[in-house]
Amino acid sequence: MVRVHRRLGWVWVWAICVVWGCSAGPAAEDVGASDVSEDAPGDVGADADALEPPACQALPQCDDSQRVVNCQCVSNMDRRCTRDEECRPEESCELIEEGRPRVCIFEPAAARACPGAPGCEPGPGEELLAGAASMVITPEFFKAPPAPGAEDPGWQDQAMWLAGFSPGRAAMYCPEERIGCAQPECCVSRYAHDDLKSQVVVLRQDQTTVAFVALDVVGFFHTDIEAIRARIPEALQIDHLIVASTHNHEAPDTAGQWGPGSPIPTRSGRSEAFIERIIAQTVVGLEQAVAELKPARVQAAVLQTGVDGLAISDSRPPYIFDDNLPVVRLSSRDSGDTIATLISFGNHPEVLWSENQLITADYPHFVRHYVEQGLAAVLDGEGQELKPALAGLGGVTAFFAGAVGGLINPGRGGAKNYADESFEDEQRHTFAAADAVGQQLAAHVLRAHHGDALEEIAAPRLAFRTVEFLTPIENTLFQLAAFAARILERDIYNTALLSPTQFYPQAPQILSETSAVALGSIVFFTAPGEVFPESLVGGYPGRYAVWDPVIGDVEGRRAELACGPDGMPPAEGTSGSHPCVVRADQENPPDFEQAPEGPYIYEWVGQERLPFFIGLGGDFVGYMVPEYDFEGPTGTTRAPGSHYEETNGVSGQILPHWEAALQEVLTVLEPEAEGR
Numbered sequence: 284m285v286r287v288h289r290r291l292g293w294v295w296v297w298a299i300c301v302v303w304g305c306s307a308g309p310a311a312e313d314v315g316a317s318d319v320s321e322d323a324p325g326d327v328g329a330d331a332d333a334l335e336p337p338a339c340q341a342l343p344q345c346d347d348s349q350r351v352v353n354c355q356c357v358s359n360m361d362r363r364c365t366r367d368e369e370c371r372p373e374e375s376c377e378l379i380e381e382g383r384p385r386v387c388i389f390e391p392a393a394a395r396a397c398p399g400a401p402g403c404e405p406g407p408g409e410e411l412l413a414g415a416a417s418m419v420i421t422p423e424f425f426k427a428p429p430a431p432g433a434e435d436p437g438w439q440d441q442a443m444w445l446a447g448f449s450p451g452r453a454a455m456y457c458p459e460e461r462i463g464c465a466q467p468e469c470c471v472s473r474y475a476h477d478d479l480k481s482q483v484v485v486l487r488q489d490q491t492t493v494a495f496v497a498l499d500v501v502g503f504f505h506t507d508i509e510a511i512r513a514r515i516p517e518a519l520q521i522d523h524l525i526v527a528s529t530h531n532h533e534a535p536d537t538a539g540q541w542g543p544g545s546p547i548p549t550r551s552g553r554s555e556a557f558i559e560r561i562i563a564q565t566v567v568g569l570e571q572a573v574a575e576l577k578p579a580r581v582q583a584a585v586l587q588t589g590v591d592g593l594a595i596s597d598s599r600p601p602y603i604f605d606d607n608l609p610v611v612r613l614s615s616r617d618s619g620d621t622i623a624t625l626i627s628f629g630n631h632p633e634v635l636w637s638e639n640q641l642i643t644a645d646y647p648h649f650v651r652h653y654v655e656q657g658l659a660a661v662l663d664g665e666g667q668e669l670k671p672a673l674a675g676l677g678g679v680t681a682f683f684a685g686a687v688g689g690l691i692n693p694g695r696g697g698a699k700n701y702a703d704e705s706f707e708d709e710q711r712h713t714f715a716a717a718d719a720v721g722q723q724l725a726a727h728v729l730r731a732h733h734g735d736a737l738e739e740i741a742a743p744r745l746a747f748r749t750v751e752f753l754t755p756i757e758n759t760l761f762q763l764a765a766f767a768a769r770i771l772e773r774d775i776y777n778t779a780l781l782s783p784t785q786f787y788p789q790a791p792q793i794l795s796e797t798s799a800v801a802l803g804s805i806v807f808f809t810a811p812g813e814v815f816p817e818s819l820v821g822g823y824p825g826r827y828a829v830w831d832p833v834i835g836d837v838e839g840r841r842a843e844l845a846c847g848p849d850g851m852p853p854a855e856g857t858s859g860s861h862p863c864v865v866r867a868d869q870e871n872p873p874d875f876e877q878a879p880e881g882p883y884i885y886e887w888v889g890q891e892r893l894p895f896f897i898g899l900g901g902d903f904v905g906y907m908v909p910e911y912d913f914e915g916p917t918g919t920t921r922a923p924g925s926h927y928e929e930t931n932g933v934s935g936q937i938l939p940h941w942e943a944a945l946q947e948v949l950t951v952l953e954p955e956a957e958g959r
Contacts, residue, residue, distance in 0.1 A: 348772060360765060360772065360791070361780035362387040374776075379788050384779040386787070391794065394750035394947055397491040397522045406489025408744055411802075413579035413613040415623035415679035416571035418481040418564040420499070421474060421642060422535060422557050427455045428543075444542050444552030446501035447532025448637035451545040454535065455640040467649075467718040475642040476714065479534050480651075481561060482681040483568035484613070484623045485521070486802065487576055488745040492519075493800055494572070495625065495807075495897075496526045496565055497681045499644040500537045502903025503528050505795050505811070506773040507537070507558060514566045519573045523747050525798055525809060526565070527900035530684045532633035533643045537561075538903060539770040551770040578616040582737035583805050585609045585893050588628075590833055592699030592723040594646075594706075594716060595630045596840045598690045599925040600865035600873055601823055601850070604833040605629050605686045605816035609895040610728050611805060612676065612737055621678030624654055626728060627896055629685030629816060631692040634720060636712035643714075646693075649721020651680040654728050661702040670701060673729035684898040688813035688906050690928060693720070695840040701726050738893075743803025748951035750797060752944045753777070754904070755790040757934035759916070761905075762791070793933065796901040797941055799948040805893045806952065809900030810941055812907045812932065819885050819896060823878035824849045824864060829885050830894075835862025842866045851875075871924030877911040884942070887949055905932035907941060 339354035349356040353365045363384045364376040370387035377388045397403035426441040443454040457470035470476045479499040486493050496511075508526045515521055528537075535557050536542065542552030586608040595604060611625040632645035657675030660668050696711030700719035710716055731737055753776060756762055765771040767783035776794060778786040800807040822828035835850045836842045842863035847853050850864035865872050888894045906928035913935040914922035921930055929935070 348769075358766075358769075358780065360775040362775060362777060363779035384787060386777060386779050389753075389776045389794075391751040391753060394748055395523070396746070396748040396951060397493075398489065398746060400522075403490045403492075403522050406491075408742070409489050410578045410616075411581065411743055411745060412487040412576040413622045414485045414572040414575035414577065415613070415681075416483045416568040416575070417679045418483065418568040418571075419478045420481050420557075420561050420564050421472070421478045422454075422554070422560065423474075425454060425474065425535075425554075428453045440543075442543070443535040443554060443557065443642070444548075445532075445640065445642070446534060446536040446538065446541045446552070447633060448541075449545065450541050450548040450552065451543055452541065452637070452640060453543070454642050457641055467714040470641065477643050477648045479531075479642065479644055480648075481565045481568055482651075482679055483565065483572045484625060484679065484681050485569065485572040485576065486579075486613075486745055486800075487573075490520075490522075491745050491747070492521050492523075492573075493745065493747050494521050494524045494569055495681060496524065496568070497683050498526065498528050498561060498565075499531045499647065500528050500534050500561070501530055501532060502899055503537055503561075504773045505793070505902040507562070508901065511562050511565050514562060515569060516566075519569060521569065521573070523749055523798065523800075524569075525800070525807070525897065525900055527683050527809065527897045528903065529632050529644065529647050529682060530687055530813070530899050531643075531645055531647070532631065533635050533639055533641070533645050535642065539772065540764055542770060548768075548770055551772075553770075575622075577622070579613045579622055580616050580619075581740040581743050581802065581805075582612045582614070582732075583610060583740055583893050584731055584737045585830070585895075586727050586731055586736070587831060588724070588727050590697070590838060592697065592703075592719070593630065594634055594693035594696055594698040594711065594720050596692060596695040596697070596838075597836065598692060598694065598841070599928065600869055601817060601875070602834075602836040602841065602862070602864050603689075603817045603820065603822045603828075604691065605820050605830070605896075606833050607685065607830055607894070607896070608724065608727055609805075609893060610731060610737065611802075611895065612732065613678075621676040623679045623681060624676055624728070625681045625683070625895070626650070626654070626724075627683040627685045627898075628724060629687050629691050629898070630720075631687050631690070632684075634693045634698065634712060634717040635714070636694070638712070643717075646717040646720040646724075647682040649718045650682055650724045651721075653721055653725030654680045658701050658722060658726060658729065673726060673733060676729070676732060683900070685896055686814045686816040686819050687898055688908075688928065689815035689817070690813075690906075691816065697838060697840065699723060740803040740805060743805070745800075745802055746951050747798060747800040748948040749799075750944050750947050751794055752796070752940055753792040754795055754937050754940045755792050755934050757790050757915075757936070758905075758930065758932060759784060760930055761933060765791075790934075793902075793904070795904060795941075797944045797948055798901060799945070799951050801951050804891065805895055806888045806949075807895045807897060808888065808945065808949070809897045810907065810945075811902030812899060812904040812937060812941075813928075814896075814898055814907050814938075815909055817878075817883075818907070818909055818938065819883060819894075821879070821881055821883040822864075824851050824875045826875075826878060826880060829881075829883050835864050837862045869924065871914075871922065871926075873912040879909065879911065884945070887946065889952065892952070904937055907938040908932060908935065909938060910935065 536552035542548035
């Protein structure tokens with residue numbers, strides 16, 4: 284989530300403490316009413332019976348990030364209260380202990396499911412309808428910052444700050460000579476190499492309507508997804524909206540932590556104008572997709588790509604890759620034309636890497652382009668065909684992030700295009716390399732379609748189940764960014780803020796969600812963050828695997844092919860020739876004897892079903908580290924070895940909390956949906 288440069292992450296924490304202050308103070312459970320911070324409203328919680336405080340003589344003028352509590356302005360993220368009216372409608376102001384602050388308390392609602400809920404009653408299983416739309420969400424305007432020392436009288440900090448890597452990476456204009464040409468490095472406009480998209484797909488059967496949205500951004504908070512839902516016209520009759528991010532590291536900051544300044548941002552990098560554009564364009568896309576609903580045929584398959592040509596590596600052991608590429612094609616029953624193609628793949632969209640300053644969707648842009656438009660034939664020097672042309676599918680292609688956690692990324696290169704041209708060394712972080720990855724993934728999809736490898740899903744039944752759940756923010760870095768620096772803002776629940784790192788009665792909680800959608804034998808399911816591949820497929824040393832993942836660094840990009848058959852380094856004095864799941868010199872390696880024994884998450888879906896995993900769906904909570912290898916930082920010191928991800932996720936509890944929620948929503952598969 285917070286992709287701070289690995290060597291700067293905890294420098295950032297230290298600097299925030301210096302700039303904004305981080306009191307060690309007593310533990311939250313030891314803080315009573317008298318321990319409330321100086322900025323807190325006076326007397327809040329001091330009188331346990333003060334449910335009806337005196338009326339304010341004059342209401343203070345609070346900004347949008349605050350609310351009035353006991354006649355004073357209080358951050359919306361501080362959920363202290365004196366009466367119910369100071370809480371959200373779904374909360375109640377409760378006294379937990381005498382002499383302590385009252386707190387607005389929230390309990391998530393029960394899971395929702397359709398068909399079966401009011402307004403989406405079961406029907407006869409009429410024909411499935413599908414519609415799609417592609418909406419541009421590229422910022423309509425920004426200004427590139429002036430060069431250091433240069434003056435720009437019109438400069439009023441109108442920059443767009445790119446998410447991912449380190450703070451302070453401003454979007455720049457595309458050079459005029461690169462606008463409108465035909466090469467991979469050419470730009471669509473002054474403001475972007477290629478347009479960022481909100482790709483919308485809507486499914487309807489009887490009274491059940493589900494919409495999917497894929498956004499070309501690093502992540503989208505649950506709070507912001509709720510803002511989209513609130514704007515959907517009732518006439519569209521959408522029962523559930525799934526919004527997911529591709530986790531693009533080359534788009535404007537949608538969270539806040541990548542603003543101007545280095546090594547720490549001086550303010551939030553989030554542009555509310557950009558957020559509003561995303562929301563507005565997505566709602567228009569939903570309207571267009573619903574208007575285009577038509578009887579649809581469904582074809583699907585789970586392809587397995589391997590890693591060749593895909594610029595994919597793993598920076599944290601065990602080196603395990605989920606190379607599943609689920610493909611769902613929706614086509615018109617009348618014309619046969621493609622309505623939409625949905626695909627998911629697990630590799631960080633950051634081929635362009637940290638030096639790029641042009642807005643781009645990274646390799647997912649090229650995947651969509653080639654799936655829709657096709658690939659030209661590959662010819663040798665004499666004009667003889669080496670590879671055939673592959674016709675595009677047309678329609679709208681929605682690309683979703685797969686299992687990108689742990690950390691699956693293109694940093695070591697390895698891109699090859701359809702013609703098998705390699706892009707290594709100085710070319711590995713170019714638009715040509717991103718284009719090549721797009722060609723490779725598109726080729727898998729197009730070959731499957733033209734080779735009749737996509738399976739017909741006859742008479743599919745549509746159903747979904749979704750549930751919200753609370754999970755804590757225990758990561759000190761995130762706490763400081765939210766409560767000290769105020770550069771992260773989202774809805775917080777069930778805690779009173781006593782200091783930037785002190786809370787009562789518990790660590791701040793956020794509301795997240797997970798969903799499962801059954802479409803015949805296809806099962807779409809979401810996770811709110813970056814799931815590690817091994818959580819889905821297993822494959823740990825000494826454990827079994829499901830769905831035949833790529834186990835070990837088969838290309839030798841991080842470790843030589845010198846391990847035993849189990850992927851472990853051989854004993855001293857012996858040698859091996861197999862791909863390694865961990866380097867021999869790995870500091871503080873995982874204890875694989877403690878690794879989960881299964882069943883793994885793909886098994887929860889069922890062997891006879893086609894799993895379609897959607898990462899960063901419904902929220903943006905960062906890395907979801909498996910419990911057996913979670914080592915959180917001590918103070919501002921990261922655990923030795925490969926434990927970067929612990930500094931960039933909300934807590935060590937997020938994975939089990941999600942797994943519990945996922946098990947609940949997967950009950951939508953019972954009884955078995957009809958059709959295969």
